[in-house]
Amino acid sequence: MIRPLDSLRSFKVKTGLVVVIALFAASGTFWLAAQQPFRYALLLALVVALVVTQIVAHGMTSPLREMTAASRAMANGDYTHRVRATSRDEIGQLAVAFNTMSADLAEADRYRRELIGNVSHELRTPIASLQAVLENIADGVQEATPATVGVALEQTERLARLVDDLLDLSKLEGGALGLSRSTFDLRQFLTSVVGQSTVTRFSVSVEPPGATVTADEERVRQVMANLVENAVRHGPPDGAVAVSAVVGDDTVRIDVVDEGDGIAPPDRARVFDRFVRGGSTDGGTGIGLAIARWAAELHGGTLDVVDVGAGCCFRLTLPV
Structure with a gap:
């Protein structure tokens, strides 16, 4: 829908302009209706003022309604909604910041899901291998020879490397490390x-x-x-x-x-x-x-x- 006041940079100016336009529309309608034998001139002027106000001020509050709907969707895990940010006033700036926040949250959610999946995949292989070796030793299928223990040690070292890398990755993402x-x-x-x-x-x-x-x-x-x-x-x-x-x-x-x-x-x-x-x-x-x-x-x-x-x-x- 057309937003006639989007080019203005101040919400206060927009509000004042809406009041002025509504007054002019009401006054003009009342003056024209008063020239005729019309009993409801004042009522007609009020209706015209309300219609004009709805048309002119539509774009002033629609970003807020869109942000409300998008926030409800985000609460349910849907970060795809974006707000139309064509207005240049304070609400328009808020809409731009909201869209940026939504994109950041969507990226963080995607990264979290990928990280959980990747870490689970990386942990599965050494744990399964280590479990198989220990079960074979416990069941007497294999003896605890240096070669067998070496296989278990190799998988344990692989798990240790993964944990160390994940700790470094966490510090990387959090910006917790500096330079000495x-x-x-x-x-x-x-x-x-x-x-x-x-x-x-x-x-x-x-x-x-x-x-x-x-x-x-x-x-x-x-x-x-x-x-x-x-x-x-x-x-x-x-x-x-x-x-x-x-x-x-x-x-x-x-x-x-x-x-x-x-x-x-x-x-x-x-x-x-x-x-x-x-x-x-x-x-x-x-x-x-x-x-x-x-x-x-x-x-x-x-x-x-x-x-x-x-x-x-x-x-x-x-x-x-």
Whole structure:
């Protein structure tokens, strides 16, 4: 329906204008009716004033009625309703804020549902495997040999990794983590990170030699450890991992390159989504890369997949 007063920016001005228009309409109707032998001139003037007021003021309160209906729908879990926000006054601004809130609530509800489903799926596999091993031992089907206990330990470690990732994800979403910057030797740091991983063949290079970096060492270690282990999972069993760093005037660029098949260009953005494991089937939670990119952005840097020819290259860029 037409809202003739939507272009006005003040609700007070709209109200005053409605009163003026109604008075003019009533006065004009009464004057015209008084010129004729019509007994109900005053009543006719009042009816005309009410009709004009309804037409002119319709758009002033309709957003409030729409918000009331949308709020009732949201109370029942339906976040799809939106309010027509064409008015430029205070109610129109409220309608815009209401639509933004509805969209945020819809996104939060979608994320909550996906998170519950994904976490349930991720927990089901290691719990089922661990339960099967323990039941076999309890029933005497298998003995508690080091190999059997090792399988149970592997699944327990997988559960621990998932819990740790979920805790980091919760802190990420809540903005509860800040940065504790310090200056450290880049080569020693990268060698330490790679040495603590499961990779057997690796190389570390830093240009210029002896370069230092000022950043949150624990957060950068979390990023690098995730990238190195990701390279191990997606590379061949006997493949090498190359870690190289170049410190420039403005940025520090660190590349982690494996000898795997690489990631297709259409899938490169998706690997940073939560619970996307990029084809990994050996226990990755699918949260690590999302947390790694968040840690990079927390420093004001970036984390991307870049072309290097063969293999896959993750590039971490941090401001100096």
